[in-house]
Amino acid sequence: MPELPEVETIVRGLQQEVIGSRIVGVIVREDMLLANRDQKKFIETIAGRVIKSVKRRGKYIIIGLSGNYSLVIHLRMTGKLLIKPSEAGFDKHSHVIFRLEGDRDLRFNNIRKFGRIYVVEGDNWQQAGSLSELGPEPLAHDFTVDKFKERISRRTTGIKSLLLKQDFIAGMGNIYTDEALYRAGISPYRSADSLTDKEITALYQAIRKVLKLGIKYNGTTFSDYVNSNGESGEFQEKLQVYQHDGEDCARCHHTIQKDKIAGRGSHFCPNCQR
């Protein structure tokens, strides 16, 4: 479910809630979510450690633990990290529970069970899925328009597909890709190598704009995305094309269209995105 702004919102919430807390116990109710499905080893490695830091890289959440270990969590489509009182009954989809001191739990909910938790020792980040192969952070200060132009050059793939590739740019997902292309006035059917210099610049600015706005409004909530405190995001109210198919484009009043592009439902205005 979450893309960069949702993950960033969750990370900021967790930084307030769990840094300094000791993990006094771990309950694994569904070991599918453990990348290495060895739940005994997982519990032994994690239990007793103190949460030192919470960071984001792309859509990954990195929880630094005492003793130079890290928990790396990817929420995939339906993952949530929730803070709950330990006495609260388990939700059907609470699959991994980190019991913290102070009778609070950090619970990893995941309806579709696509999410994964990796344990990394030291800086062996290659143990955490594709974390070590991620492209640049789009909001980093050193991610300049020139860097974006350089990375996009010589790529012949469709622009929609390229923006979704995490090794090209980290953190974009289906919503923010559609919104960025709309704001840049670029059709999702375009190939990367057909973009003019001016269009690449517009796309760069649009990507940064939609991600920053997404973070400002605490992410996008459709059905059940919430931050660690159970609060919804507000960015869905700012969406211009995503899930607005059949409605009028705010700029030109043509009808927003939805096609399957790069295997994903893609929303765009066929008139002002060329």
Add this chain to the structure above:
DNA sequence: CGAGGTACCTGACAGC
């Protein structure tokens, strides 16, 4: 490298 397909899993919703 690129395109397109499948797979992983559960739930919501539309249509019959």
Add this chain to the structure above:
DNA sequence: TGCTGTCAGGTACCTC
């Protein structure tokens, strides 16, 4: 009510 098909904020893996 219940069946079927489709879709979903993601990614890995496969073939051509």
